[in-house]
Amino acid sequence: MAAADETVNTIPWWREPTKDQWLTWVAAWLGWTLDAFDFTIFLLIMVPIAQEFNVPLTEVTAVFTLTLWMRLVGATASGWLADRIGRKTPLMISIAWYSACNFIAAFSPAFWFLFLFRALLGIGMGAEWPVGAALAMENWPQRSRGLMGSILQASWGLGAVLSSAAYGLLYTSIGWRGLLAIGVLPAFLVLYVRKFVHEPPVWLENRRLQRTQHREVRLPLLKIFKRNMLGNTLTACWMMASAFVIGYSIGGLFPSYLQKDLHLSPGLVALPVLLQSLVFFLSGSLWGWFADRIGRRWAIMLTCALTIPVAPLYLLTTDYTMIVIFFALQGLFGAGGMHVQYPHYLAERFPTEVRATAGGFVYHQGAIFGGLVGPGLT
């Protein structure tokens, strides 16, 4: 065993996974990145939507909040499906779902229609994360799981970079409706998943054991609240609730703050958001590397502690340069780097028979609390 470990450690980490493991990780990565694009584009167009439908900004932030809350419904449902029938099918359904909803929302004739389809979009968005995370982490070798889980999660930043770029470059020509309509493009990813992704061997073996030993877990959501799992579940929920509040306190209303309070143009609003998202994306490799060395807990705690002194540096000034520099820097900490550990940390905290359900529920119940930030602060 020691000899085998030594052999593995002599090859570079990126050559350790097989081609199938890489293809599976890429599927989860694309699903999450494009999920981020469809979600974050809305943050940039809340003000023009409020103006077009002549509704207060608070009502538009309520759309955002409801989308976040519906993610819990989608995550729990897809997690249950993924634990019962496998990770692949729920992943395809979720991607097709959020793409279609964003596209339909682009043609909203009234505010209630937009409200409805953005809420439905939340189900598909929530459904993607637990399935993609379980699929990618169960497939990936242990040695570099922290790194690749972090890059996977940090790709939310890449999706946000794409949405910021789309906003900065296309908003004046295609408007908010056009920006929502291009959110249909991720649907093509379903074809890739169908062709290249296979179920993780660890899940297949777990299902076989459940069947042959007649110990099937039919309601995994209830299992994570049993006595032997309760403490683990509750502390994980507490962690995610706090994390979502941090994330949305930093970024949820920031574009609206720049637009309404500082009266900045679309290009000036997009720049710090884009840079922060870029830093978030790049920080995935850094903090993932740290997590594989100093541990997941310390990586989260260190980035969380560093969030506090950075926040006033861009919030207590009206100097645009300061705002851009320090808001971007926050991408290393509470707006980005702190959040990259969740795919592997949650996957490692829960056993295979409940992993997708637990990950989905724990992660997205946090979104309930994150969703309260927008209405609470406006």
Added chain:
Amino acid sequence: MQLGFAIPMLISTTVACVSLLLAMAISPETRGKELVADLVVA
């Protein structure tokens, strides 16, 4: 200074950071854990 949203955003960020640090203080470390097929809660 026109900082309407800024102060609430700052307070909310700080309070949530403290909350997360407390949660992590009583959470387990998982580095090096193998994901196995064994039945644990079934």
